[in-house]
Amino acid sequence: MTIRAGRQSGFRILLESLAARQETPVAAMLQLTARCNLRCQHCYQVERRKRELTTAQWFSTLDELHDAGVLFLTLSGGEPLLRPDFFDICRRARELRFALQLKTNALLIDRRAADRLASLALLDVQMSLYSTQSKVHDSITGLRGSHRRLMSAARMLVRRNVKVSMMTPIMVVNVGEIDDLVSLADREGFDWSMDPHLNVCEDGGCTPLSLRTSDEQLEEIFSNPKLVDARAVRRLARERRPADRVCNAGRVSCCITAEGEVMPCPLLQVSFGNVLNRPFARIWTSSRKRARIDALTWNDLPGCRDCNLMPWCVRCHGAALIEDGDMKGPSRIACSAAAARRRAVTRKRASRG
Amino acid sequence: MSRGKKKISADSRVSQHPDIASRTIDDQEVVVVPATRKLQILNEVATRIWELCDGRSVGDITDAIVEEFDVKPSVARRDALELVEDMHERGMVVIE
Numbered sequence: 001m002t003i004r005a006g007r008q009s010g011f012r013i014l015l016e017s018l019a020a021r022q023e024t025p026v027a028a029m030l031q032l033t034a035r036c037n038l039r040c041q042h043c044y045q046v047e048r049r050k051r052e053l054t055t056a057q058w059f060s061t062l063d064e065l066h067d068a069g070v071l072f073l074t075l076s077g078g079e080p081l082l083r084p085d086f087f088d089i090c091r092r093a094r095e096l097r098f099a100l101q102l103k104t105n106a107l108l109i110d111r112r113a114a115d116r117l118a119s120l121a122l123l124d125v126q127m128s129l130y131s132t133q134s135k136v137h138d139s140i141t142g143l144r145g146s147h148r149r150l151m152s153a154a155r156m157l158v159r160r161n162v163k164v165s166m167m168t169p170i171m172v173v174n175v176g177e178i179d180d181l182v183s184l185a186d187r188e189g190f191d192w193s194m195d196p197h198l199n200v201c202e203d204g205g206c207t208p209l210s211l212r213t214s215d216e217q218l219e220e221i222f223s224n225p226k227l228v229d230a231r232a233v234r235r236l237a238r239e240r241r242p243a244d245r246v247c248n249a250g251r252v253s254c255c256i257t258a259e260g261e262v263m264p265c266p267l268l269q270v271s272f273g274n275v276l277n278r279p280f281a282r283i284w285t286s287s288r289k290r291a292r293i294d295a296l297t298w299n300d301l302p303g304c305r306d307c308n309l310m311p312w313c314v315r316c317h318g319a320a321l322i323e324d325g326d327m328k329g330p331s332r333i334a335c336s337a338a339a340a341r342r343r344a345v346t347r348k349r350a351s352r353g
Numbered sequence: 354m355s356r357g358k359k360k361i362s363a364d365s366r367v368s369q370h371p372d373i374a375s376r377t378i379d380d381q382e383v384v385v386v387p388a389t390r391k392l393q394i395l396n397e398v399a400t401r402i403w404e405l406c407d408g409r410s411v412g413d414i415t416d417a418i419v420e421e422f423d424v425k426p427s428v429a430r431r432d433a434l435e436l437v438e439d440m441h442e443r444g445m446v447v448i449e
């Protein structure tokens with residue numbers, strides 16, 4: 001998630017209206033595998049050893065998503081390129097005219113893979129860049145040389161006119177190099193965004209909370225005009241109403257896990273059903289859990305509806321559930337971010353006199 | 354990414370660009386051009402013209418539109434040509 005509030009809002013509203021018209025999502029993230037060849041310190045995913053969908057099962061899932069009107073697919077993992085049938089799945093998705101995005105750690109992208117990716121007309125290839133310094137980046141991924149390999153793959157793709165979108169989760173180890181990361185992305189021709197909220201692990205147990213930025217650092221981030229459009233943040237805060245839905249999970253987009261579970265998003269660990277048991281469209285339209293999550297407004301969140309930080313809050317049901325045990329309760333990580341966001345914007349106004 | 358103006362006539366053959374992504378949502382065609390990352394939502398007539406971009410000529414597309422919609426041939430010819438030119442500039446179609 002980028003915190004450049006307001007930049008994407010026109011596009012988001014368009015997608016919301018499309019999803020409302022067909023009553024099924026327009027975007028889906030497919031976690032093609034839960035396996036990964038990196039062990040990033042901060043990763044929220046737990047490597048599962050359950051049976052993954054086969055090629056044929058992914059093909060029929062793609063057919064069902066196509067028939068349900070899904071247009072945008074993000075192919076993700078784990079590391080999706082670990083699947084030997086990765087390019088078969090991509091080709092099938094392109095035959096069905098999906099708009100494709102790929103999330104990868106780039107370790108398996110050599111020249112040949114770059115050529116094949118370039119032939120898929122991807123919207124972009126998304127990678128995580130933890131630092132401009134290889135030592136810092138490699139210490140996060142746990143693999144020496146991962147920074148060099150990431151940069152080399154990204155450059156190969158840029159040379160083949162593939163859009164590369166770098167995302168940096170902001171942590172204590174890289175909070176001081178935001179300007180350097182922005183310059184590097186500019187120089188190399190990458191898109192760049194950041195996420196100031198380091199998420200907890202899916203099982204709630206393994207997040208290195210020590211990597212999370214402090215409240216003061218968060219405030220610095222939200223005060224940086226290169227990163228945050230303060231005017232847009234203020235406008236969104238003014239427009240926020242208690243009757244607004246909290247997020248798009250379960251409406252505009254969804255996530256399908258490597259085992260076929262249909263979930264609202266990768267973080268919110270609630271399954272609406274499995275594509276191996278029922279067709280996707282039936283799962284979507286008949287799941288009561290989905291309808292309840294879709295309908296959630298700020299008014300339905302007991303600890304949040306009267307909170308004076310609510311207009312500044314970017315709250316995630318998934319993070320609230322994993323970290324604080326209640327999907328509808330306050331989320332500590334969102335609370336600190338909302339307070340920092342409000343302080344940053346208030347400070348800006350005060351300093352302008 | 355604009356393809357620039359290309360001389361298009363009634364004999365030009367038009368096909369949907371192989372790179373595009375698209376879906377029919379609520380009877381309207383939603384088209385994404387990956388090169389520009391732009392999304393277009395086509396109205397009813399544009400959706401029909403888009404469907405007809407299967408390698409046939411602009412003239413044949415115009416004939417089909419006149420047949421299916423209550424529109425004068427001269428108006429259909431002008432509108433179809435303009436629309437195909439516009440789709441070409443947006444990277445949605447290829448012209449032979």
Ligand code: SF4
Pocket residue numbers: 303304305307308309310313314315329330331332334335336338339
């Ligand atoms: S998550 Fe925290 S900051 Fe956000 S509305 Fe709830 S209590 Fe307030």
